[in-house]
Amino acid sequence: MATSLSYREKSLYASLVAELAVYGPYFFLHRQNSVNRVAGMILAIIVLQIILQSIIAAFTRNRITDERDRLIELRGYRVGYFTLASLMILGLGMLWFHAALGHFPIEGRWVGLHFLNVFFGMLVISDIAKTTTQIVTYRRAL
C-alpha cells in the first residue's frame, strides 16, 4: 500500500537536506575555517530551514501531529542524546590522552577555533543522527 509522507516526515527530510547542504561543505571542505564562517553557517541553516519549512507548510493541507509523531520524536532525541554523550566522552578522552602525553598538536592561536569546530561538529553529528533516526522510524512505522 502506498503511503504518502506526513507533514512531520516531509519536514524531517527538509531538515536533513538543509543540514547536509550547509554543514557538509563546511566540515568536508574545511579550508580557512573561521569564526565568521561558523556564524555564516548558523545564519545559513536558519534561513534555509525557514524557507524549506515554509514551502512544506504551504503545500501540506493536513498539518496535524499525533501520538505516533511524538513517540518518534522522542526516539530521535534519545538517539541524538546518546550520540552527543558518546562523542563528548570520546573528545574528553582524547583531551586527557594528549594532556597525559604532555603535548597538544595545535598551535596556540588556533586552539579556540579548533574547539569551536569540534564541539559544533559534535552537535551537528548528533542532530543528523536524531533526524535520520526519526526518518528511519517513520519508514519502519515504529
Next chain:
Amino acid sequence: MPSIRNQIRELRAARNMTQQELADKVGVTRQTVIAIEQDRYSPSLETAFKVATVLGVRLEECFQYEPRGKRS
C-alpha cells in the same frame, strides 16, 4: 511486530469509510491509521477507544491481544 491485532480495515470497509476520514475523526494522521491497520504500530489506549467509538464497536471487537509467539 506489536502483539495487538485489529480488524480496523474490515470494520472501516464495512462502513465505506476512508483511512483519511477515520484519521480525521480520531484525530491522528492517515499514516498512523495505515500503520495500525498493518499491525506495525500499537496505538495508546485512548486512541484505541476513540477508534472503536468512531467505528461504533466495542474495544475488543476492534482490537485483540495476542501474546508474542502465540500467533498462528
